[in-house]
Amino acid sequence: MSDFEIRTLGVDEHRAASDLFRGTVHFPPADDTEWERTARTYQPGGTLGAFGPELVGTAKAFDAELTVPGGARLPMAGVTGVGVRADRTRRGILRALMTAQLEDFAGRGVVFANLLASEGTIYGRFGYGLATRCRTYSVDRHRARLRPEVPAGGELELLEIDRAFEVCPGIYERLRRRPGGMTRPEVLWRLYENQARRGTQPMKTVVHHGPDGPDGFVRYFVGGGHDQPKRLEVTDLSAGSPAAFAGLWRFLLGVDLVDRVVAEERALDEPIELILADHRHATVERVADEHWIRLVDVPKALAAREYGHAAPVVLEVVDPLLPGNSGAYRITPDGAERTDGPAALRLDVTSLAMVYLGTWRVSALADAGRVEVRDPAAPAAADALFGTRVASWSGTYF
Numbered sequence: 001m002s003d004f005e006i007r008t009l010g011v012d013e014h015r016a017a018s019d020l021f022r023g024t025v026h027f028p029p030a031d032d033t034e035w036e037r038t039a040r041t042y043q044p045g046g047t048l049g050a051f052g053p054e055l056v057g058t059a060k061a062f063d064a065e066l067t068v069p070g071g072a073r074l075p076m077a078g079v080t081g082v083g084v085r086a087d088r089t090r091r092g093i094l095r096a097l098m099t100a101q102l103e104d105f106a107g108r109g110v111v112f113a114n115l116l117a118s119e120g121t122i123y124g125r126f127g128y129g130l131a132t133r134c135r136t137y138s139v140d141r142h143r144a145r146l147r148p149e150v151p152a153g154g155e156l157e158l159l160e161i162d163r164a165f166e167v168c169p170g171i172y173e174r175l176r177r178r179p180g181g182m183t184r185p186e187v188l189w190r191l192y193e194n195q196a197r198r199g200t201q202p203m204k205t206v207v208h209h210g211p212d213g214p215d216g217f218v219r220y221f222v223g224g225g226h227d228q229p230k231r232l233e234v235t236d237l238s239a240g241s242p243a244a245f246a247g248l249w250r251f252l253l254g255v256d257l258v259d260r261v262v263a264e265e266r267a268l269d270e271p272i273e274l275i276l277a278d279h280r281h282a283t284v285e286r287v288a289d290e291h292w293i294r295l296v297d298v299p300k301a302l303a304a305r306e307y308g309h310a311a312p313v314v315l316e317v318v319d320p321l322l323p324g325n326s327g328a329y330r331i332t333p334d335g336a337e338r339t340d341g342p343a344a345l346r347l348d349v350t351s352l353a354m355v356y357l358g359t360w361r362v363s364a365l366a367d368a369g370r371v372e373v374r375d376p377a378a379p380a381a382a383d384a385l386f387g388t389r390v391a392s393w394s395g396t397y398f
């Protein structure tokens, strides 16, 4: 029997959960000013606590929608603020929190759970798979030039912080998203506002106006000391068209007293090199994990996305934590459904999450021993079925 109890926290307990979580990631508790803003990043009823008997562990969640290949948007829960007090780790508290959270999601029709992981080895055991990746690149502002055929882009408008957080949520909501993209509920905009107001460097926002109104924005700040190179750090850039993307980059490359423009955690195939006269003026600083996803409702998730053209493949999915998901699914260019037929491939729900948005190829997972192959023709067919036209990417930090 465990010596702790898991329950949903009341709003009046959120500050204790925040202090606890901050302690686990080596941050001090929020002061009153910081807490006033942080409180708004908690969705009421969305945070679990583990008590033993006092609060010793917590996990936070908020509701949003995830875009899947083909454009359908399905209910997802964003999971964050997970921590267990250092003197109570490795006794199953995280497992109990994750299990309770997934049961709650499943019970109220959430199809996906998403998170950004602090370490690469924690969440696979709970069915989360690394589903999108990103790259941080920087551009030498003094040398980079846009190619002459790159669209000029529209009018640009520099906004101060209050106005930025009034207008950006509406613009973001209207833009088409890649697979892996998600809606940003109020709690996330409050998180970004909190980060912007807390920062020592002023956060700037520039909106791009296209032919039909605002269709993109970039949020950034400029860092670097007196004797150091000045880096303009792009923390959020959303563009609804190639012209908006080019227009925003034309602006960024024109900001005075900046040496490098650094774009954090962008889609792997974002075409920065293609709009520059010399692609070598853009340098990849790192490629990293972005979102881990958990298919909470496998039948709904598989049925919701579009597939490429290839021979049908039957997958056998194994999900020990949510066993209702286990079973065989026939994937065809027209959709996916449960079947009694024999499976050509067998994989766990974690590996399914890795291939669901097309980020990893089924055949690569098979080569690595993570997918069991019963029909040698199946991996190539599954690659074509699950592949996506553009790289899946969220672009939303939490």
Ligand SMILES: CC(=O)SCCNC(=O)CCNC(=O)[C@H](O)C(C)(C)COP(=O)(O)OP(=O)(O)OC[C@H]1O[C@@H](n2cnc3c(N)ncnc32)[C@H](O)[C@@H]1OP(=O)(O)O
Residues within 6 Å of the ligand: 024, 025, 079, 080, 081, 082, 083, 084, 085, 088, 089, 090, 091, 092, 093, 094, 095, 096, 115, 116, 117, 118, 119, 121, 122, 125
């Ligand atoms: C989405 C986010 O919020 S990411 C932020 C996550 N939080 C942090 O990194 C803060 C610092 N770390 C912690 O608070 C804790 O160590 C946690 C939350 C990572 C783990 O909590 P614990 O209560 O110790 O985990 P628990 O005892 O339930 O372990 C469950 C399993 O995960 C494994 N595990 C737990 N932590 C880790 C870790 N850091 N690395 C690798 N494996 C781990 C355990 O060994 C156990 O394995 P098993 O299933 O084979 O038995």
